[in-house]
Amino acid sequence: MTRALVVFCHPTGDSLAGAVLDRVRGALDDAGAQQRLHDLYADGFRPELTAAEHAAHLTPGADPSVRRHVDDLEWCDTLVLVYPTWWSGQPAMLKGWIDRVWVNGVAWELPPGTRRVRPKLTNVRRIVAVTTHGSSKLVNAAQGEGGKRTISRSMRTMCHRRARTHWIALYGVDTCSPRRRRSFLARVERRIRALAD
Amino acid sequence: MTDNALVIVAHPRPDGFAHALAGRAAGGLRAAGFDVAVLDLYGVGFRAAMSAEEREAYHGDEPILDPLVAEHAALLRSARVLAFVYPTWWGGLPAILKGWLERVMVPGVAFRFDERGKVRPALTHVDTIVGVSTYGSSRAYVRAINDNGRRTLTRALRMSCGARTGTRWLGLYGMDTATATQRADFAATVERAMLRLR
Numbered sequence: 001m002t003r004a005l006v007v008f009c010h011p012t013g014d015s016l017a018g019a020v021l022d023r024v025r026g027a028l029d030d031a032g033a034q035q036r037l038h039d040l041y042a043d044g045f046r047p048e049l050t051a052a053e054h055a056a057h058l059t060p061g062a063d064p065s066v067r068r069h070v071d072d073l074e075w076c077d078t079l080v081l082v083y084p085t086w087w088s089g090q091p092a093m094l095k096g097w098i099d100r101v102w103v104n105g106v107a108w109e110l111p112p113g114t115r116r117v118r119p120k121l122t123n124v125r126r127i128v129a130v131t132t133h134g135s136s137k138l139v140n141a142a143q144g145e146g147g148k149r150t151i152s153r154s155m156r157t158m159c160h161r162r163a164r165t166h167w168i169a170l171y172g173v174d175t176c177s178p179r180r181r182r183s184f185l186a187r188v189e190r191r192i193r194a195l196a197d
Numbered sequence: 198m199t200d201n202a203l204v205i206v207a208h209p210r211p212d213g214f215a216h217a218l219a220g221r222a223a224g225g226l227r228a229a230g231f232d233v234a235v236l237d238l239y240g241v242g243f244r245a246a247m248s249a250e251e252r253e254a255y256h257g258d259e260p261i262l263d264p265l266v267a268e269h270a271a272l273l274r275s276a277r278v279l280a281f282v283y284p285t286w287w288g289g290l291p292a293i294l295k296g297w298l299e300r301v302m303v304p305g306v307a308f309r310f311d312e313r314g315k316v317r318p319a320l321t322h323v324d325t326i327v328g329v330s331t332y333g334s335s336r337a338y339v340r341a342i343n344d345n346g347r348r349t350l351t352r353a354l355r356m357s358c359g360a361r362t363g364t365r366w367l368g369l370y371g372m373d374t375a376t377a378t379q380r381a382d383f384a385a386t387v388e389r390a391m392l393r394l395r
Contacts, residue, residue, distance in 0.1 A: 011252040047245045047292040051209040088353040089289060089345055092245040092296030098287050115374070135316060143353040146289065146345030153343040154288040175314045 002033035002196045005076035009040045009083040009094040016173070016181060020130055021082050023189045028080075031196035036072045040093050047096020053103075060105025069101045073121065078196065080128045081151070085169075088140065089147035098155070107158040117158075124159035127151055128166045128195060130188055137171040166195060202231035202278035202394075207238045207294040214372070214380065218329050219282040221384045225391025226278060234272050238293045241265065245296030256310075260303040269297070270306045273320075278394060280327035281350055284372070288343035290350075298354065307357040321359035325394055326350055328366045329387050336370040365390060 006024060010017035028035045038045075046065075053063050062070045073079070083094050090098070104110065108117045129151050133140055152165040168191050170176070170184040204223050208215035216237070223233045243265065247255075254260050261267050273279075283294050290298075302308075308316045328350050332339050351364040367390060369375060369383040 011247055011249040014252075041246070041249070047296065048239070049209055049286075049291065049293075051211075051239075054209045054213070086247075087295065087298045087302070088349050089295065091247065092292040092299055093247075095287070095289060095295045096245055096292030099292050102287065139316075139356070143356065144345075144348035146343070146348040146353070149343040149348075150287060150289055150345050154345075157342065174310075 002028070002031065002078055003076045004028050004033045004035045004078040004080055004196065005072045006035055006037045006080045006082065007040065007094070007097065008037065009081075009091055009097075011041050011093075013039075013041070016132060017082070017084065019185055020132070020188055023185050024080060024082055024130060024192050027189045027192035028196050031193050033078070033196040036075070038069060038072065038097075040097055045093065045097060047093045047100070049096065049099045053100065057104060058110075060109060062101060062103050062106050066101050069097070070106050073101060073106065074123060077123055077125045078128065079124055079126070080130065080192070082130045084173075085131045085133045085140075085147050088143040088145070089150060098150075102155070102158065119158040119161075121159045122161070124163055126164050126166060126195065127155060127159065128168065128192070130168045130192075131170075132173045132184075133169060133171045134174040135172065140171060166191065168192075199232040200230065200277050201272070201275045202226040202233045202280065203272055203276040204233060204235045204280045204282060205238065205294065205297065206235065207281075207283040207291045207297070209239050211240070213284070214331060215282050215284055215329075218331075218384055218387055221388040222280050222282060222327070222329060222391050225388035226280070226394065229392050229395040231278060231394075236269060236272070238297055243293055243297060244300075245293045247296065247299050251300060255303060260305065263300070266300050269301045270303075273301065273306060275322065277322060277324045278327060279323055279325075280329065280391070282329040283346070285330045285332045285339070285344070285346050288339070289345040295349075298349070302354070302357065307354075316357075318357045318359065320354075320357045320362075323358045323362050326355060326358065326362065326364045327391070327394075328364070328368075330367075331369045331372040333373050334370065336368070339368070339370060365394075
């Protein structure tokens with residue numbers, strides 16, 4: 001049975017973001033997946049990595065304040081990130097979640113006597129990004145799709161050897177019609193259900 | 198009119214190497230004749246996450262609600278050089294610096310929406326975007342995997358600037374195993390590069 005950790009990042013949970021989250025959760029339920037949710041804004045997550053955390057970055061283990069995040073990350077086989085793309089990447093809130101939770105001893109380790117980082121989140125077999133972009137696909141391509149690479153390269157490297165990433169994105173939100181929004185929501189539902197089945 | 202340069206530094210520890218580099222960058226820019234302001238994001242307690250209120254005000258007439266953000270936006274308006282100094286984490290900007298872009302580079306400051314809802318640049322006064330970053334990984338690894346921080350600053354942010362805005366990137370790779378000499382050499386390189394921005 002699929003074990004999905006859903007990480008939701010939106011300051012207001014406005015109509016579109018909230019609708020996307022509802023579809024994601026509904027589709028996971030339909031597929032019979034177990035799910036856990038972290039709503040970073042609602043939980044008051046603090047995204048700034050602290051001086052103390054930085055000083056401890058060579059010591060394995062995350063800060064005790066993010067223990068629940070670590071537990072759920074180590075529990076899941078499917079990580080679903082739901083967020084708006086801002087400045088071509090994850091919002092600071094979500095980037096901070098990565099900075100503070102995906103640390104030494106959680107996402108990776110450096111075995112003594114080696115210089116190569118070894119992935120530690122081998123339980124994660126897929127990462128799904130569900131995101132909306134204000135600007136067009138063309139503009140995002142010109143900007144290099146950095147946020148997509150953060151997931152498909154930087155994060156995936158620390159997961160299962162054959163982990164796959166799935167990109168479910170709506171471009172041009174600032175100018176898009178209600179019809180395109182509806183069809184995006186339907187696509188989100190369809191793809192999540194197919195993944196979790 | 199004096200030429201202004203803005204150095205934005207993001208490192209949680211005051212003794213972090215990024216602060217030393219920011220100092221050298223600022224020194225180089227001053228020697229080149231710039232009026233330099235250094236923004237130490239951790240030092241001033243900058244809040245990384247855009248708030249719900251800020252999100253709601255984003256598309257309105259006054260997207261800036263926080264006096265600290267207003268202060269930074271005012272400094273930005275006349276800057277000819279933007280120098281970002283930070284450690285690369287997960288191939289990208291530390292959250293606090295990413296949040297600085299999100300909260301300060303708002304409509305009316307970094308860009309504006311035209312009547313068709315398209316984004317138009319507003320940072321046309323910026324001549325050069327400078328990135329100074331330290332990387333735990335080797336240069337080859339960074340190149341193969343991801344340098345989203347660099348892309349965000351030299352592509353996404355660059356699009357909000359003028360057609361002739363240049364970019365300059367200075368990276369110290371393999372930071373965790375760099376010797377004291379390598380670090381000192383890198384700091385000197387940063388200062389020299391800033392001196393040449395005249």
